[in-house]
Amino acid sequence: MNKYLLLFLCCLTSLALRAQNHVFVETESFANKGGWVTDQQSFVVIGSSYLMAHGMGRPVKDASTTVTFPKKGKYRLWVRTKDWAPFPKGPGRFQVVLNGTPVSTVFGESGSDEWKWYDGGEVNITDATLNVALHDLTGFNGRCDALLFTDAPKFMPPATTAELTPLRRKLLGLTSQPIDAGKFDLVVIGGGIAGTCAAISGARLGLKVALIQDRPMLGGNNSSEIRVHLKGETDQNHYPKLGRIVREMDNGDPGNGNPDGNEYGDARKIAIVKAEKNITLFLNTFVDQVETENKTIKSVVGRNILTNQEYRFSGTYFSDCTGDGTIGYLAGADFHMGRESKAETGESLAPDKADNFTLGTSNLWASVDRDSLTTFPVTPWAIPFSEEYHVDSHKADWEWETGFGNFNTITEAEKIRDHNLRAIYGNWSYLKNNKKEKYGKKQLAWVAYIGGKRESRRLLGDHILTQMDIQDGKFYPDGTATATWTIDLHFPDPKNSKYFEGQEFFAGTKHIKVAPYTIPYRCLYSRNITNLFMAGRNISTTHVAFGSTRVMRTCGMMGEVVGYAAYVGKKHQTSPRGVYQDYLQELVTLIRD
Structure with missing residues (x-):
């Protein structure tokens, strides 16, 4: 009797799954990226790349694509994103726009710096094809990994990369084998x-x-x-x-x-x-x-x-x-x-004890001169600078560096990059708003969003x-x-360490x-x-x-x-x-x- 009951329940489950409609959209596959950029640096952590609104404080053009639905009707929208600088709420705000109308939820300001699925509410799909757009509100690196539309009322997308990967493969219609x-x-x-x-x-x-x-x-x-x-x-x-x-x-x-x-x-x-x-x-x-x-x-x-x-x-x-x-x-x-220890290698420059210290990652940046005054927003979510400590420079060199054993350069590559961005934007905001005589006609022209790594694993021969x-x-x-x-072995700048111990970026x-x-x-x-x-x-x-x-x-x-x-x-x-x-x-x- 139990065997037949189990078989019956399995059949019901199978029918229920077939009745559900899930539409999965990876943002990196959008037909029109607009001003958004593709970032793959966290592939080993989140299992995919994503789109990011890297506008250096100026909102970027919408990214958009066309999505086909198996049937019309009501769906719930889920958005996989994060607040990359939650202090307490970060700057990466964006909207999801469906056929020209934004959904009610604003994303990227949740207060959590973990990748999660966020509920975008119920949407009514009245056409078989839908124009989906990401609309940046700030120009400060809002990011979106994927969108999921589902007509299953109690369905929640998988939270972990291991669970999400097979679902992604199935819903995107990818081959089962490479x-x-x-x-x-x-x-x-x-x-x-x-x-x-x-x-x-x-x-x-x-x-x-x-x-x-x-x-x-x-x-x-x-x-x-x-x-x-x-x-x-x-x-x-x-x-x-x-x-x-x-x-x-x-x-x-x-x-x-x-x-x-x-x-x-x-x-x-x-x-x-x-x-x-x-x-x-x-x-x-x-x-x-x-x-x-x-x-x-x-x-x-x-x-x-x-x-x-x-x-x-x-x-x-x-x-x-x-x-x-x-x-x-x-x-x-x-x-x-x-780092290996002196005892292990016999090197005079090695530390007394082995540790996880590695040289860091740099995100370089540069400004250019303009004919008239330019502005830059105040950045309360960024690293704070003051007259007592700021970097008086119109461009970066190698010294702008984060890591030093405080972050893992492989598994925390996104956090390292984001820490660099908070330093760059915070310092530039201070210069623009407090040293207008020198920086008033300068404009931030380029900031690297891909980190330039120095050190991680060394394979042994x-x-x-x-x-x-x-x-x-x-x-x-x-x-x-x-x-x-x-x-040439880098270390945290002593003055930088004095003000930002454990969070150095110079x-x-x-x-x-x-x-x-x-x-x-x-x-x-x-x-x-x-x-x-x-x-x-x-x-x-x-x-x-x-x-x-x-x-x-x-x-x-x-x-x-x-x-x-x-x-x-x-x-x-x-x-x-x-x-x-x-x-x-x-x-x-x-x-x-």
Whole structure:
């Protein structure tokens, strides 16, 4: 009897589910983004990207799209959003507009900085198709992840990412399995300078390469979205021809945070990559799954940050150029994050005790001169500045930095960026409203909404580069890319710490000069994942040594070496370690000639 009752109840549940109509809309897939921007930095936390009204205090144009409904009638609207600066209520207010009429609820001012579903009330759908728009009210970074319309009276959207992901896939009509994107000799994940150079060097030697980047442009920190200049020298190499690809990518040195984004050469980078017949470029693709077998990566799965469709990339070799060491982490690679102790490394610059301290993330900004007076709102929700403490500057440089172990640079990337924004807007508001003689005709022209990260995970290889390697100028037989940058380890600016202890957003440093030294090839592959290379800021170093290796021209040369090593590996059907053990001289000759 119980078995039949259970079967009957299951049938009723199934019928009830079929009777419910849910219409799910991801805002990043809106046909017209208007003035809103797509932000994927919290993908690992909330499971998707979202739209943000980044107007620097001026409301942006509406984002809009057309939504089709299975039937007319009454639906309840749910909106997934947050109040990013709830002090007590933040500035990111926006409205949802249906066929030109705003719903009664104003979103983004709830007083909670957690991503949640908010009840937008009952709406009456009188047409099969509906124009849906996001209307920004402030220009101060209101954000919206998704909209859900449901005619089920008691239905509430899933609260957690784990529960929401399968519902998203079902309601968006996505494939149950990732679409096959192909089989490649080398799959490079991360389209910064390191990853782009790795892809080009491998492709020019005949490898079939996939280059996967989670943004719509290449260059990473050197793109117009972040605007950090290239540093490190390419002309002091032990192998002088190494660095040629880096020089191709180099658009000159416009400095940090230049208000003219064209000076960072986005189009140049894309054109160079697209000219390579052996590279298949996948932009706007965030890799969040790795499929392994016996400590070997078989494939990675990436999701398009605009459509949410998943793709599978199979390969012989993989190169983690994500900066965060994401691929290595997902594959189970050995890694370290934070500072090692003196006892562990023997380094004089290491702390006495190991900790979670990492260099922080910068969001640069710049102002421009105008012919007449301009205004900027008072920002009671931002970080407070005063005559006693403010930053008297018309643009940012590297010092605008948040992290320092107070925030996790991976899982709290959004909080770090938002803290930077509160500092930027608060300081600018103070200057505009209290120093009008100097700043009255200046206008905030550009603020980076994508954070420029410095440090997160470092994947461990067969050699871990140390302070002693650098300062002693050791040249190992597998020495490859030459590094020239100082040991540049940032710390909170003491005056900033005095006023904002534990919430610092301004950095200091002490440059420790080094003679040019070479980075061993053994730092560029994982010690426990058999076919994983890495290039960029996530290579195998200690925290102290990382302070010197992390600059982008140096990272680009690492990428070139990875491309050459993958070619040698494929030629001899061996692993990255096998290249070192059995074919090192061939790799060195290739780099030299």
